[in-house]
Amino acid sequence: MSEVDIFKALADPTRRAVFERLADGEKNATELREGFSLSQPAMSQHLAVLRSAGLVAEQKTGRHVHYRVNPDGLAQIHQWLNRYRAFWPQRVDELKQLLKEMDQ
Amino acid sequence: MSEVDIFKALADPTRRAVFERLADGEKNATELREGFSLSQPAMSQHLAVLRSAGLVAEQKTGRHVHYRVNPDGLAQIHQWLNRYRAFWPQRVDELKQLLKEMDQ
DNA sequence: GACTCACATAAGTCTGTGCTTATGTATTGG
DNA sequence: CCAATACATAAGCACAGACTTATGTGAGTC
Numbered sequence: 085m086s087e088v089d090i091f092k093a094l095a096d097p098t099r100r101a102v103f104e105r106l107a108d109g110e111k112n113a114t115e116l117r118e119g120f121s122l123s124q125p126a127m128s129q130h131l132a133v134l135r136s137a138g139l140v141a142e143q144k145t146g147r148h149v150h151y152r153v154n155p156d157g158l159a160q161i162h163q164w165l166n167r168y169r170a171f172w173p174q175r176v177d178e179l180k181q182l183l184k185e186m187d188q
Numbered sequence: 189m190s191e192v193d194i195f196k197a198l199a200d201p202t203r204r205a206v207f208e209r210l211a212d213g214e215k216n217a218t219e220l221r222e223g224f225s226l227s228q229p230a231m232s233q234h235l236a237v238l239r240s241a242g243l244v245a246e247q248k249t250g251r252h253v254h255y256r257v258n259p260d261g262l263a264q265i266h267q268w269l270n271r272y273r274a275f276w277p278q279r280v281d282e283l284k285q286l287l288k289e290m291d292q
Numbered sequence: 293g294a295c296t297c298a299c300a301t302a303a304g305t306c307t308g309t310g311c312t313t314a315t316g317t318a319t320t321g322g
Numbered sequence: 323c324c325a326a327t328a329c330a331t332a333a334g335c336a337c338a339g340a341c342t343t344a345t346g347t348g349a350g351t352c
Contacts, residue, residue: 088201095311096201097192107272113329126311128330147328149317155275162269168211171259200340214296230341232300251349287306 090160093137098122099130103153104138110152194264197241202226205236207257210244214256 094100095169104117117127134140139157143150198204204221221231235255238244243261247254 091195091199091204092309094195100195104271107275114327116301123312124329125313125331129310132330144329149329153272153275158272158275161265165262165265165269167208168257168262171211171257171262175271196339200339213313218297227342228299229301229343233340236300248299 088178089133089137090139090157093133093139094161096130096133099134102130103134103139106153110150112148112150114148116151129166193237193241194243194261197237197243200234200237203238204237206231206234207238207243210255210257214254216252216254218252235237 091182094103098120101120102122105116113124113131115126116131117124119158120127122130131140131142135142135151138160139152140151141154143152198207202224205224208222209215209223217228217231218236220235221228224231226234235244235246239246239255241261242258242264244255245258247256
């Protein structure tokens, strides 16, 4: 769940795709395999990496394991990115606009 | 300069450390080596990866090459992270506070 | 013009990682 | 209770990547 693990976990395109699919909604390991040409163990291993990085969370229900996005992982990246906020001042206005929209 | 390259570039702890040092201010390759126990070619290779990922920019002046943070790279990560904004609503308030402080 | 300096590039090695097949372990259904 | 389902884990392999030493190149120095 360290910074190291998070960036390494996201370095793999397949894992980023899996993560993106999870952002659409909670899914179990078998459902996640749909669309990927990937063996079951491969997916299981990818999920293990994402899990230990704190990017996804699991919930066992019977013989199914439901996976969902873990906000803590994203918060870590956000925190990292914040250290370099000084380098993208042009983004601040867009951010303000976004927050304004969220208030409505 | 794709998403793939950026996350792969940041997956290495040494490269993240180099990037962090550059955030402190523009430096050339030799200055960057200070503090690291790393050969000159190793640093050169790391910088090449960061450069092709669009995370740093180079500027040749004589026989020195000055490196600096490239905001475009950070913007890419920011954009990626934005897709998952829905998952960290608790961060919004902190963000508002930050923007407020930046105005002053 | 030879020498040094600041880098980049080449080539080789060694470790890490992503994949596979094979197997283990609960859980559920007939 | 036995077979099927949904997953995790183990072991082995092949490739990617981070490092090294060696060498190349262009800009300053004397």
